[in-house]
Amino acid sequence: MIEILQRRFALSRQGAVDLIKGCAACVVQDISLMCPVGLMYYFVIDTMNGAVNGSRTVFYAAGVFICLCLIWTAARFQYNATYLATYVESGVRRIALAEQLRKIPLSFFGKKDIADLTNSIMGDCAALETAFSHFVPSLTGSIISTVLIGSCLFAYDWRMALAAVWVLPIAFAVTLFSARIQEYFKSRSVTANVALESGVQECIECLQDLKANNAEGDYLKGLNERIDRAESGQIVTEFGTALFVVSSTLILKLGIATVALTGSALLIRGEIDIPLFFMFLLAASRLYSPLEGALQNLAAVISTRTNIKRMNEILEYPVQTGENRVTNQGCDIVFDHVGFAYNTGRTVLKDVSFTAKQGEVTALVGPSGGGKTTVSRLAARFWDIDRGKITVGGMDISKIEPETLLSLYSIVFQDVTLFNNTIMENIRIGRKDAADEEVMEAARLANCDEFTKKLPRGYHSMIGENGCELSGGERQRVSIARAFLKNAPIILLDEATASLDVENESQIQTALSRLIKDKTVLVIAHRMRTVSRADKVVVLSDGIAAEQGTPKELMNTGRIYPHMVRLQAMSQRWGI
Numbered sequence: 270m271i272e273i274l275q276r277r278f279a280l281s282r283q284g285a286v287d288l289i290k291g292c293a294a295c296v297v298q299d300i301s302l303m304c305p306v307g308l309m310y311y312f313v314i315d316t317m318n319g320a321v322n323g324s325r326t327v328f329y330a331a332g333v334f335i336c337l338c339l340i341w342t343a344a345r346f347q348y349n350a351t352y353l354a355t356y357v358e359s360g361v362r363r364i365a366l367a368e369q370l371r372k373i374p375l376s377f378f379g380k381k382d383i384a385d386l387t388n389s390i391m392g393d394c395a396a397l398e399t400a401f402s403h404f405v406p407s408l409t410g411s412i413i414s415t416v417l418i419g420s421c422l423f424a425y426d427w428r429m430a431l432a433a434v435w436v437l438p439i440a441f442a443v444t445l446f447s448a449r450i451q452e453y454f455k456s457r458s459v460t461a462n463v464a465l466e467s468g469v470q471e472c473i474e475c476l477q478d479l480k481a482n483n484a485e486g487d488y489l490k491g492l493n494e495r496i497d498r499a500e501s502g503q504i505v506t507e508f509g510t511a512l513f514v515v516s517s518t519l520i521l522k523l524g525i526a527t528v529a530l531t532g533s534a535l536l537i538r539g540e541i542d543i544p545l546f547f548m549f550l551l552a553a554s555r556l557y558s559p560l561e562g563a564l565q566n567l568a569a570v571i572s573t574r575t576n577i578k579r580m581n582e583i584l585e586y587p588v589q590t591g592e593n594r595v596t597n598q599g600c601d602i603v604f605d606h607v608g609f610a611y612n613t614g615r616t617v618l619k620d621v622s623f624t625a626k627q628g629e630v631t632a633l634v635g636p637s638g639g640g641k642t643t644v645s646r647l648a649a650r651f652w653d654i655d656r657g658k659i660t661v662g663g664m665d666i667s668k669i670e671p672e673t674l675l676s677l678y679s680i681v682f683q684d685v686t687l688f689n690n691t692i693m694e695n696i697r698i699g700r701k702d703a704a705d706e707e708v709m710e711a712a713r714l715a716n717c718d719e720f721t722k723k724l725p726r727g728y729h730s731m732i733g734e735n736g737c738e739l740s741g742g743e744r745q746r747v748s749i750a751r752a753f754l755k756n757a758p759i760i761l762l763d764e765a766t767a768s769l770d771v772e773n774e775s776q777i778q779t780a781l782s783r784l785i786k787d788k789t790v791l792v793i794a795h796r797m798r799t800v801s802r803a804d805k806v807v808v809l810s811d812g813i814a815a816e817q818g819t820p821k822e823l824m825n826t827g828r829i830y831p832h833m834v835r836l837q838a839m840s841q842r843w844g845i
């Protein structure tokens with residue numbers, strides 16, 4: 270049962286247990302609300318028979334008191350078991366999604382954009398939070414308590430009970446019948462919302478380019494269309510839900526009419542007495558009011574199936590697994606007949622073989638789109654390859670858990686990601702437990718010292734969202750400082766010095782020479798100057814390692830490499 274709930278509603282184990290408790294609490298609460306009706310029935314009978322004396326009055330007073338205590342206790346238990354537990358579960362679910370996103374291969378992100386994933390973590394979780402705090406327990410509670418109370422009514426008079434309950438299966442059938450239609454509209458509405466959020470995010474991110482190209486008008490027109498689609502999607506979904514819920518509620522209302530008619534007929538024939546007639550009228554109205562809510566809840570629960578499906582898509586996506594310990598002998602990286610294609614299916618690497626030796630700098634060069642970035646990412650198992658094998662120090666990286674493997678790597682990306690925090694903390698990401706002095710030493714080696722000192726609070730200065738208060742070169746130096754701090758045996762540099770001025774670049778290169786001693790270095794560089802001092806150059810072209818050797822060897826024997834060197838020399842003579 271718990272496993273089924275976990276799977277069906279994307280819940281943690283504790284969340285499934287809490288859901289069962291919440292449903293039980295709602296049943297107790299609904300039944301406790303029916304107790305006063307029973308008490309009133311017997312009170313009316315006693316009053317009509319003139320049997321209300323001192324001890325009876327105490328009995329009814331005690332009954333009222335017990336009913337109030339029962340209702341209060343049930344409500345409190347129900348609140349804790351539904352609302353509080355659901356908020357905790359929501360937090361657990363969001364963390365589970367974020368954890369899963371950390372573990373799944375990057376190929377997944379090719380199919381989803383950031384807005385979509387953010388929507389799953391925030392929007393879908395919020396929809397489920399509302400469903401499980403407000404809807405599911407009270408829906409289950411209403412159904413179970415209705416069945417129990419309905420059975421009790423049969424014990425009093427089966428004809429009156431039948432007049433009261435015949436509407437229930439019909440009302441539920443109408444709502445259930447609409448499930449597929451509601452789900453269809455809901456899924457269209459979610460898709461339109463995600464498209465809108467993605468458009469807004471893109472608009473904010475690209476505002477600078479839109480302004481530069483005077484393209485704001487066209488873009489906003491497209492965005493307006495997305496807003497219209499999201500709005501109409503929402504209206505249609507709500508209208509569809511309302512149509513079925515209102516129809517079901519109207520059917521329920523018919524129940525009161527049939528109780529009144531049947532009761533009147535039986536009363537005239539003298540087959541029931543007035544207290545029983547009123548008790549049924551009261552019970553029917555009490556019976557239907559939670560059910561009206563329940564039918565709305567049922568509609569809302571049906572529509573959360575789309576949210577659950579979206580979250581399960583993330584939670585059930587196969588993660589990259591492997592050994593949690595590394596057994597490498599040295600840190601040579603070997604690409605052995607590697608073949609790879611992204612989600613698009615177009616082969617990027619056909620057959621790449623080369624070795625990047627420990628203690629050497631291996632430079633990846635080649636025409637744009639040749640696969641340099643792809644090769645460096647595959648070396649760190651950001652994606653899994655389709656053919657061949659990649660080993661680090663003799664161990665097959667496809668058998669190593671990605672995070673364990675990454676402990677061997679320091680990576681400096683072309684696109685630096687910084688956090689809205691201090692410079693000190695941004696560098697400390699390289700090694701969480703590093704002392705301030707170690708962070709500052711890494712910063713000094715990466716040449717961050719000089720610009721940090723000019724900031725009002727030095728290393729404790731905040732740098733804005735994604736380091737927006739720093740220049741491109743400064744941002745890149747912070748990211749290089751992280752690599753210094755991590756001090757891993759393998760270093761991947763992706764155009765690491767691209768945004769630095771000449772003075773900085775030479776200082777960084779001196780520092781890098783210190784850092785890379787005895788390490789495996791894989792560097793992607795477009796500028797031949799950067800690679801001229803590499804120990805080995807691998808030229809990637811047309812999905813293969815077309816040429817490899819020392820820069821000198823390639824100048825003599827290569828075809829593509831000397832051509833690139835000549836082209837770059839010509840471009841350096843170019844001026845505006």
Ligand SMILES: Nc1ncnc2c1ncn2[C@@H]1O[C@H](COP(=O)(O)OP(=O)(O)OP(=O)(O)O)[C@@H](O)[C@H]1O
Nearest residue numbers: 379611612613617636637638639640641642643644
């Ligand atoms: N995430 C991705 N999804 C699909 N295709 C991709 C992805 N990343 C890169 N590619 C494609 O793979 C090919 C190789 O790209 P890659 O970035 O590795 O080349 P590169 O040699 O580093 O290029 P550049 O020098 O221009 O940075 C390109 O054709 C590119 O369009």
